[in-house]
Amino acid sequence: MSFEKYSSALLRYPKFGFSLDSSLMDLDASFLDSMQPKIEKAFADMAALESGAIANPDEGRMVGHYWLRNADLAPNDEIRRQITEPLKALKDFADKVHTGAVSPPAGGIFERILLIGIGGSALGPQLVDQAIGQGARLPIVFFDNTDPEGMDHTLAKIGAKGLTKTLVLVISKSGGTPETRNGMIEAKAAYDAAGLDFGKHAVAITGEGSKLSNFAKEHGFITTFPMEDWVGGRTSVMSTVGLVPAALQGIDIDEFLAGAAAMDAETRKTDASNNAAMRLALSWYSAGNGKGEKDMVVLPYKDSLVLFSKYLQQLVMESLGKELDLDGKVVNQGIAVYGNKGSTDQHAYVQQLRDGVPNFFATFIEVRKGRDGDTIEVEPGNTSADYLQGFLRGTRKALYESGRKSLTISIPEVTPFQLGVLIGLFERAVSFYASLVNINAYHQPGVEAGKAAAGVFLDVLSRVRSRVTGDPKNAEQIAYEVDGDEEDVYHCLNHLHGNGEVQISLGKTPKEDTFSL
Numbered sequence: 439m440s441f442e443k444y445s446s447a448l449l450r451y452p453k454f455g456f457s458l459d460s461s462l463m464d465l466d467a468s469f470l471d472s473m474q475p476k477i478e479k480a481f482a483d484m485a486a487l488e489s490g491a492i493a494n495p496d497e498g499r500m501v502g503h504y505w506l507r508n509a510d511l512a513p514n515d516e517i518r519r520q521i522t523e524p525l526k527a528l529k530d531f532a533d534k535v536h537t538g539a540v541s542p543p544a545g546g547i548f549e550r551i552l553l554i555g556i557g558g559s560a561l562g563p564q565l566v567d568q569a570i571g572q573g574a575r576l577p578i579v580f581f582d583n584t585d586p587e588g589m590d591h592t593l594a595k596i597g598a599k600g601l602t603k604t605l606v607l608v609i610s611k612s613g614g615t616p617e618t619r620n621g622m623i624e625a626k627a628a629y630d631a632a633g634l635d636f637g638k639h640a641v642a643i644t645g646e647g648s649k650l651s652n653f654a655k656e657h658g659f660i661t662t663f664p665m666e667d668w669v670g671g672r673t674s675v676m677s678t679v680g681l682v683p684a685a686l687q688g689i690d691i692d693e694f695l696a697g698a699a700a701m702d703a704e705t706r707k708t709d710a711s712n713n714a715a716m717r718l719a720l721s722w723y724s725a726g727n728g729k730g731e732k733d734m735v736v737l738p739y740k741d742s743l744v745l746f747s748k749y750l751q752q753l754v755m756e757s758l759g760k761e762l763d764l765d766g767k768v769v770n771q772g773i774a775v776y777g778n779k780g781s782t783d784q785h786a787y788v789q790q791l792r793d794g795v796p797n798f799f800a801t802f803i804e805v806r807k808g809r810d811g812d813t814i815e816v817e818p819g820n821t822s823a824d825y826l827q828g829f830l831r832g833t834r835k836a837l838y839e840s841g842r843k844s845l846t847i848s849i850p851e852v853t854p855f856q857l858g859v860l861i862g863l864f865e866r867a868v869s870f871y872a873s874l875v876n877i878n879a880y881h882q883p884g885v886e887a888g889k890a891a892a893g894v895f896l897d898v899l900s901r902v903r904s905r906v907t908g909d910p911k912n913a914e915q916i917a918y919e920v921d922g923d924e925e926d927v928y929h930c931l932n933h934l935h936g937n938g939e940v941q942i943s944l945g946k947t948p949k950e951d952t953f954s955l
């Protein structure tokens with residue numbers, strides 16, 4: 439480590455107080471020279487993407503999340519309208535909810551939001567809430583899974599009386615995601631049980647003509663906001679998906695969009711040496727030899743950014759984790775992302791980072807401002823914020839001394855603008871990296887295999903359910919009756935037992951276990 443090296447590697451955007459320190463990634467001149475053709479191609483791919491090329495060839499779609507924060511860049515008037523009109527409509531809607539012009543049927547005003555979604559249709563709003571939702575006008579709670587107990591806990595927190603003043607946002611781009619559908623059905627059941635009209639409390643955000651959009655029409659939802667097919671789920675936080683809840687929460691969405699637009703403006707420039715998104719992408723490439731050989735550990739030193747690691751996990755892993763490259767060659771690409779927050783992680787897994795398997799590089803996120811208002815000294819001469827900074831600097835140094843590389847991103851404070859800056863940075867870094875390694879970052883074919891297998895399992899389960907009788911039978915016998923896979927049938931039976939639907943009599947091995955009513 440040397441000040442000289444730090445000083446020459448530091449990339450700064452003083453206009454908004456951002457910096458990226460890649461000095462501890464050791465990117466040397468020969469690596470950068472060797473990458474030049476790929477860098478030029480990545481800039482060209484990006485320019486094509488932003489001007490409306492079909493950048494997601496497998497799905498035949500444009501990729502437009504960069505237009506969401508600068509509609510002037512949209513490739514045509516129709517798309518421009520698809521951005522500006524919903525933006526205006528959602529602001530009007532939020533105003534009406536705040537003033538009571540849109541109100542619950544039982545009177546009063548809406549006091550909280552229940553957001554039902556999963557993946558990109560929940561993670562962005564969760565990040566926004568955690569990072570910049572403190573003191574929000576409307577608090578927000580989530581159903582982001584099909585776990586019945588999780589939903590029960592959330593409903594219990596709201597309480598039957600609370601439901602009367604809860605506005606439900608059901609978010610699904612495809613409109614057919616089972617977890618989200620289940621959450622909506624469970625929420626509707628709770629409203630029905632409380633004698634309330636679910637539709638009069640509900641808003642949908644979904645693609646036109648989707649199952650969800652039809653459900654919303656049938657059940658008289660308050661309104662529906664559109665989601666366009668050129669916005670991917672994991673990059674939807676600046677579309678209606680993220681902006682409707684944020685505006686309802688009273689978050690300054692114009693600032694949020696402006697932060698991303700400011701980062702876009704800097705990282706659209708084709709000077710690689712001063713482009714933070716390209717620098718990130720090159721650092722990832724160098725760390726993992728362009729094959730994702732090193733994991734990315736994300737360590738924001740700020741409680742409010744704790745979900746940023748999880749958010750990046752989806753953004754990076756769903757975008758870059760691909761079997762085939764754009765030429766159809768098997769490449770099994772990806773970068774594993776995990777993390778939580780500093781300095782908390784110091785007391786969890788940093789031990790392994792420092793001394794264990796050297797299979798990662800770290801990404802520190804420094805927030806310069808410790809807190810608003812007065813502070814105290816926790817000991818003579820030092821504040822809590824000093825400690826946070828000390829632990830960040832100390833961990834970064836200790837890791838480098840044991841041969842572990844790291845990046846450090848710094849922002850002045852966590853505001854809507856700065857959250858936009860961070861999201862804009864990583865979105866573009868993902869786009870660049872995808873070009874560097876020649877993959878489509880905008881589809882997710884791998885997710886379908888698990889969904890299809892779950893469908894087969896659920897089908898077997900419904901048949902197994904009707905085959906359990908008073909006579910004890912083992913999995914093999916029932917599998918024969920339902921024409922199903924024996925192990926699948928065994929798991930179905932065990933699941934039914936776990937939920938009190940059938941009895942089990944344990945044998946020496948699962949093959950010998952028997953089940954009855």
Ligand SMILES: O=P(O)(O)OC[C@H]1O[C@](O)(CO)[C@@H](O)[C@@H]1O
Nearest residue numbers: 557558559610611612615671885
């Ligand atoms: O918004 P939808 O269509 O419900 O999808 C939710 C999530 O499911 C995925 O399609 C696949 O997991 C994600 O890309 C997406 O964010």
